[in-house]
Amino acid sequence: MNILYMSMQCVSGGCDISHQKVKELLGLTMLVYEYGNSFKLESKETVEHFLEKCSKEEINLNETCMKVLNDFNVCSPMGTVEEFISDPDTDIQVGITKSDTNKRICVIFRGSESKSDWYYDLMIAKKDIGNDVYVHTGFYHQLHTNGVFDTIVKKLNQLLEENPDYEIFITGHSLGAALSTLFGYEFGITTDKKVCVVSFASPRVGNFKFKQEFESRENLCHYRVSNNRDIITATPMYRYHHCGKNICLYENSMEIKECDDISWWRFSFFYCWSIADHGVKLYYDRLVKNLW
Numbered sequence: 001m002n003i004l005y006m007s008m009q010c011v012s013g014g015c016d017i018s019h020q021k022v023k024e025l026l027g028l029t030m031l032v033y034e035y036g037n038s039f040k041l042e043s044k045e046t047v048e049h050f051l052e053k054c055s056k057e058e059i060n061l062n063e064t065c066m067k068v069l070n071d072f073n074v075c076s077p078m079g080t081v082e083e084f085i086s087d088p089d090t091d092i093q094v095g096i097t098k099s100d101t102n103k104r105i106c107v108i109f110r111g112s113e114s115k116s117d118w119y120y121d122l123m124i125a126k127k128d129i130g131n132d133v134y135v136h137t138g139f140y141h142q143l144h145t146n147g148v149f150d151t152i153v154k155k156l157n158q159l160l161e162e163n164p165d166y167e168i169f170i171t172g173h174s175l176g177a178a179l180s181t182l183f184g185y186e187f188g189i190t191t192d193k194k195v196c197v198v199s200f201a202s203p204r205v206g207n208f209k210f211k212q213e214f215e216s217r218e219n220l221c222h223y224r225v226s227n228n229r230d231i232i233t234a235t236p237m238y239r240y241h242h243c244g245k246n247i248c249l250y251e252n253s254m255e256i257k258e259c260d261d262i263s264w265w266r267f268s269f270f271y272c273w274s275i276a277d278h279g280v281k282l283y284y285d286r287l288v289k290n291l292w
Contacts, residue, residue, distance in 0.1 A: 017198065017223050019287075019291050021198075022198055022287065023284075023287055023288065024071075024075060025169060025171040025198045026171075026198075026200055026225070026280075026284055027072065028095070028097065028106055028171060029111070029171055029176060029280065030065055030068055030173075030280055030284060031068060031069065032095050032109070032110045033110055033111065033173075034061055034065055035081075035084060035093075035110075036093075037060075038060040039054075039060070039069075040084075041081045044080055044082075045080065046078045046079060047069070047072050047078075047079045048073055051070070064281055068284075075101070075102070076099040076101045076102055077101065078101055079097060079098065080098050081096070081097055082096045082098050082105075082155065082159060083095075083096040083155050084096070085148060085152065087145065087146050087148055089146055090142045090145045090146065090148070092109070092110075092148055094107060094110070094179075095107075095108040095110075096159070098159060098163070098166070102167075103166045103167060104166060104167050105156065105159050105160070105163065105167070105168050105169070106169045106170070106171060107152060107169070107171070107183065108172060108180075109170075109171070109172030109175070109177075109179040109183070110172065110175075110176050111172060111175045111176040111177070126207060127140045129186075131209070131213065132207075133213055134206060134209070134210065135182055135205055135210055136178065136204075136205055136236070136240070139175075139179055139205060142175075142179065143179055143183060143186075149186065152187075153187060156168070156187070160193060168193055168194065168195050168196065169197075169198060170184040170187075170195065171198045171199065171200070172200070173199075173280045174202075174203075174278065175203075177200050177203070177224075178199075178203050178205050180197055180198075180202075181197055181205045181222065181224075181243070181244075184196075184197035184220065184222065185210070185214050185220065188217055188220040189213075189217065192219055194220075194221075195219060196220075196223070197220070197221070197223070198223045198225065199222065199244075200225045201225075201226065201227065201232050201280070201283060202224055202232075202242075203232050203233065203235045203236065204236055204237070204240035204241060204242055205240070206240065207240065208239075210241070211241040211242070211243040211259070215244065221244065221245075222243055223244060223245050224242060224244045224245065224246050224247070225246075225248075225249065225283065225287070226247070226249070226267075227248075227249045227250075227277045227282060227286060228248070228251070228274070229271060229273055229274035230272055230274060231269070231272050231274055231275055231277070233267050234267050234268055234269050234271070234273075237268065237269070242262075242267060244259055245257070245258055245259065246258075246259060249283065249286040249287060249290055252290070254286075254290040254292065
């Protein structure tokens with residue numbers, strides 16, 4: 001098997017990332033799809049306590065997600081779900097977790113699942129959010145309707161006040177990746193804390209000025225994980241731009257590149273035409289076997 005091992009460590013905006021950390025964040029994005037349906041932790045309940053009290057029959061998760069949950073019991077047994085937001089009007093779902101073991105606070109956005117999600121996905125007109133920065137209207141409205149953005153920020157600030165030395169990670173898959181990128185930017189410009197976005201299968205979120213502003217902030221970093229020919233990573237195209245560092249997965253290899261080192265063709269429909277490459281499980285399988 002010709003697996004490309006890269007012994008490098010990514011550094012961007014003062015925030016370095018490891019393969020293990022990215023794998024754990026992808027695990028969270030997988031679990032957020034199932035949260036509230038297949039399993040749910042009580043308020044302040046730890047992963048360890050949840051798994052101790054439940055039998056396998058009580059947790060209706062597929063094999064991969066069950067493995068992810070058991071892995072968290074090893075790497076973050078005292079991990080808790082601090083808040084789970086589910087807005088009935090926009091169908092946005094967001095989990096906020098805390099790991100005392102890893103000193104980490106995560107915000108996890110769920111990807112597209114419903115007609116409401118696709119409605120916001122297809123609102124591709126741009127919204128001016130100031131300083132010549134324009135972003136995808138649908139993503140912006142889903143994030144801000146009914147005060148969801150403010151609710152997340154309030155909870156984050158509370159957790160940071162209680163845990164000032166904890167790292168902040170924002171993550172999600174597909175639509176969740178776009179929302180994580182937008183939220184990371186908007187939250188990042190309100191705080192001096194370092195904010196790291198790790199997105200999976202993300203569409204483009206904003207114009208070139210958005211990319212410039214995001215990448216120029218010292219407290220912001222973005223690792224955008226893509227999978228070979230994933231069609232969603234090519235959308236939308238006209239006057240939209242990807243930002244951050246790209247970690248691209250293939251079947252038996254991976255590569256890490258700065259966004260500016262990637263040609264326009266690489267994330268166009270000429271190359272990215274596969275719906276199958278968009279699945280979160282395939283992302284997980286390829287990430288697991290391709291190390292750096």
